[in-house]
Amino acid sequence: MSKLFARHALLPDGWAGDVLIEWDASGAITAVMPGAAGEGVERVEYALPGMINLHSHSFQRALGGRTEKAGDSKDSFWTWRELMYRFARNITPEHIEAIAAQLFSECLRHGYTSLCEFHYVQRAPDGAMYARPAETAERVIAAARLAGIGMTMLPVLYSYSGFGEKALKPEQQRFKTDAQDVLRIVDALEPLRDAQVEVGVAPHSLRAASVAQIQDVLATLPKARPVHIHIAEQQAEVQQSLDWSGRRPVQWLLENMDVDQRWCLIHATHLDDEEVGGIARSGAVAGLCPTTEANLGDGLFPLERFLTQGGRFGIGSDSHVSQSAVEELRWLEYGQRLQHQRRNIAVSDSERHVGDFLWQGALQGGALAAGRPVGALAPGHRADVVVLDDDHPNMFGLALDEVLGSFVFSGNDNLVKDVMVGGQWVVRNQQHVAQQAIAARFKQTLAELREFR
Numbered sequence: 239m240s241k242l243f244a245r246h247a248l249l250p251d252g253w254a255g256d257v258l259i260e261w262d263a264s265g266a267i268t269a270v271m272p273g274a275a276g277e278g279v280e281r282v283e284y285a286l287p288g289m290i291n292l293h294s295h296s297f298q299r300a301l302g303g304r305t306e307k308a309g310d311s312k313d314s315f316w317t318w319r320e321l322m323y324r325f326a327r328n329i330t331p332e333h334i335e336a337i338a339a340q341l342f343s344e345c346l347r348h349g350y351t352s353l354c355e356f357h358y359v360q361r362a363p364d365g366a367m368y369a370r371p372a373e374t375a376e377r378v379i380a381a382a383r384l385a386g387i388g389m390t391m392l393p394v395l396y397s398y399s400g401f402g403e404k405a406l407k408p409e410q411q412r413f414k415t416d417a418q419d420v421l422r423i424v425d426a427l428e429p430l431r432d433a434q435v436e437v438g439v440a441p442h443s444l445r446a447a448s449v450a451q452i453q454d455v456l457a458t459l460p461k462a463r464p465v466h467i468h469i470a471e472q473q474a475e476v477q478q479s480l481d482w483s484g485r486r487p488v489q490w491l492l493e494n495m496d497v498d499q500r501w502c503l504i505h506a507t508h509l510d511d512e513e514v515g516g517i518a519r520s521g522a523v524a525g526l527c528p529t530t531e532a533n534l535g536d537g538l539f540p541l542e543r544f545l546t547q548g549g550r551f552g553i554g555s556d557s558h559v560s561q562s563a564v565e566e567l568r569w570l571e572y573g574q575r576l577q578h579q580r581r582n583i584a585v586s587d588s589e590r591h592v593g594d595f596l597w598q599g600a601l602q603g604g605a606l607a608a609g610r611p612v613g614a615l616a617p618g619h620r621a622d623v624v625v626l627d628d629d630h631p632n633m634f635g636l637a638l639d640e641v642l643g644s645f646v647f648s649g650n651d652n653l654v655k656d657v658m659v660g661g662q663w664v665v666r667n668q669q670h671v672a673q674q675a676i677a678a679r680f681k682q683t684l685a686e687l688r689e690f691r
C-alpha cells in the first residue's frame with residue numbers, strides 16, 4: 239500500500255482529475271500523476287493536502303469550556319490567564335502526554351496532519367528542571383507519534399513576566415527557561431528528529447524574552463529551523479511595549495531582529511499600517527488562531543490589508559476551544575466580514591473562491607511555520623492526505639470549484655472522512671485508529687486533574 243488514486247486531488251495549482259499519488263517507505267511522495275488509470279489502487283473521490291495547525295499549547299485542551307463563568311471583575315485575556323496558570327500548576331508529564339494524545343487524535347479527525355507545539359510547561363511543579371531537561375517535550379512528541387500527527391516541537395524561551403526583564407511571578411516558575419536551557423532542550427531533542435518530527439524554538443513573547451536572549455538562541459540554532467513568537471495579541475501588551483521602549487511590539491521586533499520566512503508571528507492582532515507592510519515584506523508567516531482569539535477577546539487581525547501586501551498566513555488552534563481547521567478558517571473570514579460589512583474577503587486576483595484561497599494559503603504558510611515538507615501533494619512532500627466524505631449531502635451535486643466552499647462554509651458535520659499521515663491511514667471513516675485507548679487515558683487524566691481544583 240503505497241499508492242492512492244483520487245478522482246479529484248487538490249494540487250498546488252488547483253484541482254486535477256484522476257490523480258495517482260505514490261510514496262516511498264519513509265512516507266514521502268515520489269510521484270503525483272494526473273490523468274492516470276489507477277487500476278487496482280484504492281480509490282477516493284476528493285483528496286486534499288492535510289492542514290497544518292501552526293500553534294498549539296496542547297495541555298490547554300483539558301481546560302476548554304471550564305473558563306466560561308464570569309468572575310467578580312470584568313473578565314479578560316488576563317483573568318483567563320490566571321485560571322490557565324492555576325490549571326498548569328499540578329499537571330504531570332503523564333497528564334501532558336495523555337491530553338496531547340487526545341487532542342492530536344481530534345485534530346487529525348478534523349483535517350490537521352501536522353501541528354506546531356509551542357511548548358512551555360517545561361519544569362516540575364516546584365520549579366525544578368526535570369532530570370531529563372526535555373521530559374515534557376518528549377511526552378508531547380510521544381503523544382504525536384502515538385496519534386500519528388506530524389510535529390514541530392518548539393521549546394519556549396520564557397524568562398520574564400513583562401517588558402524590561404521584569405522578574406517572573408511565582409505562578410510562572412514552571413515555565414522558566416533562559417537561552418541556555420532552551421538550547422539544552424533543543425539538544426536533548428536532536429535524536430528524536432526524523433521525517434515526522436522537527437524541532438525549532440519559540441521565544442514566548444517580547445514580554446517574556448529579551449532581544450539579547452533571542453539572539454543568543456538563534457546564534458546556535460541551525461538556520462532552517464522555525465522560530466515562533468506570540469506578539470501584539472492584546473492592546474495592553476502594545477501599550478506596555480510603548481511605555482517601555484517607545485516602540486510597538488512588532489515594530490520593535492522588526493527593528494531589532496532579522497525577521498524572515500523562518501519566523502511565525504502568532505496573533506499579531508494589533509498592528510499599524512507600517513507593521514502590516516513590515517510583516518508582509520519580511521516574509522514571516524502571521525499565525526492566526528481565530529477561535530482562541532475570539533474566546534480570549536483579542537481583536538481582529540487586519541487580514542485584508544495584509545493579504546493585499548502579499549502577506550503569508552496560517553492557522554492554529556492555540557488553546558483548543560476548537561480542534562477544527564474548518565472552524566478556524568470560517569472564523570478567519572467571518573471576522574473580516576463582520577468588521578468590514580462585506581463578503582468574500584480572503585481572495586486574490588487569481589483565486590476568487592474563498593474556501594480554496596483559505597485552504598491553499600493556510601497550507602503554504604503552515605508549511606513554512608512547521609519547517610517540514612508538508613502542505614502540498616507534490617513529490618518530496620509528506621504523503622499527508624485528507625479525504626472528504628463525498629457521500630454527505632453537502633457534497634452532492636457540487637461543481638469542483640464549489641467543493642472547498644462547501645467544506646469550509648456549509649454546515650456543521652465533519653466532512654473529513656479519512657486521513658493519511660506519511661502514507662499511513664490514521665483516521666478511517668471518521669474514527670481515529672487508536673481513539674478508544676487514547677480517550678480512556680484522557681478521561682482518567684481529567685478525573686485526576688479534577689482533584690486539584
Ligand code: NGQ
Nearest residue numbers: 295319443468471530534556
Ligand atoms: C499562552 N496564550 O502562553 O498560553 C498564552 C497566554 C501569555 C495566548 N497568548 C499567556 N493565547 O500570553 O502571557
Ligand code: ZN
Nearest residue numbers: 295356468556
Ligand atoms: Zn499561544
